[in-house]
Amino acid sequence: MNYGIVSQEQLEQIEDILYQKLVKFGVDSVIIIDMAGNVITVKDNGKNKYNIYSFAALAAGNFATVDAMAKLVGETEFSLLFHKGQDSNIHFSKIDDELLLISMFGKDISLGFLRLNVVEAIEQIRKVWARQG
Amino acid sequence: MPDFVCPYVWKKVETGGGKLSFINLKDKVVQVKIVYYGPGRCGKTTNLEYINRKFRDQIQSEMVSLKTHGDRTLFFDFLPFDLGQIKGYEIKIQLYTVPGQVRYNSTRKLVLKGVDGIVFVADVMEKQREKNIRSLNQLHENLQSYKESIFKIPLIMQYNKVDLKEYGIPVLPTFVLQQDLNSRLQVPYFEASAITGYNVVATLKKIISSTVVSIQKKLL
Ligand SMILES: Nc1nc2c(ncn2[C@@H]2O[C@H](COP(=O)(O)OP(=O)(O)O)[C@@H](O)[C@H]2O)c(=O)[nH]1
Numbered sequence A: 001m002n003y004g005i006v007s008q009e010q011l012e013q014i015e016d017i018l019y020q021k022l023v024k025f026g027v028d029s030v031i032i033i034d035m036a037g038n039v040i041t042v043k044d045n046g047k048n049k050y051n052i053y054s055f056a057a058l059a060a061g062n063f064a065t066v067d068a069m070a071k072l073v074g075e076t077e078f079s080l081l082f083h084k085g086q087d088s089n090i091h092f093s094k095i096d097d098e099l100l101l102i103s104m105f106g107k108d109i110s111l112g113f114l115r116l117n118v119v120e121a122i123e124q125i126r127k128v129w130a131r132q133g
Numbered sequence B: 001m002p003d004f005v006c007p008y009v010w011k012k013v014e015t016g017g018g019k020l021s022f023i024n025l026k027d028k029v030v031q032v033k034i035v036y037y038g039p040g041r042c043g044k045t046t047n048l049e050y051i052n053r054k055f056r057d058q059i060q061s062e063m064v065s066l067k068t069h070g071d072r073t074l075f076f077d078f079l080p081f082d083l084g085q086i087k088g089y090e091i092k093i094q095l096y097t098v099p100g101q102v103r104y105n106s107t108r109k110l111v112l113k114g115v116d117g118i119v120f121v122a123d124v125m126e127k128q129r130e131k132n133i134r135s136l137n138q139l140h141e142n143l144q145s146y147k148e149s150i151f152k153i154p155l156i157m158q159y160n161k162v163d164l165k166e167y168g169i170p171v172l173p174t175f176v177l178q179q180d181l182n183s184r185l186q187v188p189y190f191e192a193s194a195i196t197g198y199n200v201v202a203t204l205k206k207i208i209s210s211t212v213v214s215i216q217k218k219l220l
């Protein structure tokens, strides 16, 4: 997928999808990164206190590691990853081979609800992405 | 480049051998990935630790180190900092190191993904001569696996641990290191001592300027 060139309009649409599908329902923060650890876009509720670039570097490393583990045990991929904490949780989902969607959310959202919304968001994002010249 | 002139927000910019950097034209942010590469224990982590101490005021975030109990780099070290603006673009530098141990090549490759510029750190101790050469050869192969070329990517050589000379430890003369590692590449090089800080900042400045110039050429 040629995701390198994304128009202003497309990026705004993608940010809107992240808001409508995730942030609006109380997800604290949604980030799209590439597998090299670059931040593509961030949508959050403004309460972010951590360094987003360090987070992206670790997240890309984490995902790459799990991917390599999958291949070792004969899986093509573990396309979904979830880390559960005391107060916050992190959910990773692949958009395509190069892009990752990461959601951070607290106790008031169920994993099932989040997963459903992530799947819908990714479907919509892929459509926006596909519409490029 | 105002947005109404260029409608694209994210732009793939080809640098060197076909690597694509991401330039955010909307927020005017450029993320630059620089990797310190070299054999195990040559001083890559020590370089980043020195930079982290020296530029404490400009670095907003803690250095991230993924290491074993024995203090060996397990995956990478990561140090992000803002360079300020160049031609209206905010430049975000991201320094990485790779793990040096021979058996960790798959992790080294992961860290090299999307690299914009490389500092090759060689250990000047005589007994490390073979290891330096082998590590450089592997860098060449690893870059090829990403369709990137060691001859095209911004690259700086750093001959580290020159302070050891004073303690009577046998070290390789610079002309030998140049012959071994830099006779074909012909890239800028520095004698350095990561532990004292000698030429650590000079190395960093040089790789940043080479990398930013190479990205700029494609951008503007
Ligand atoms: N004498 C001396 N020792 C150094 C220098 N740079 C690193 N070291 C030491 O070499 C060892 C390995 O350094 P480290 O940065 O962990 O190597 P890395 O495996 O490349 O990350 C450590 O004990 C450092 O203190 C240097 O310039 N001079």
Ligand SMILES: [Mg+2]
Pocket: B044, B045, B046, B072, B073, B097, B098, B099, B100
């Ligand atoms: Mg190290």
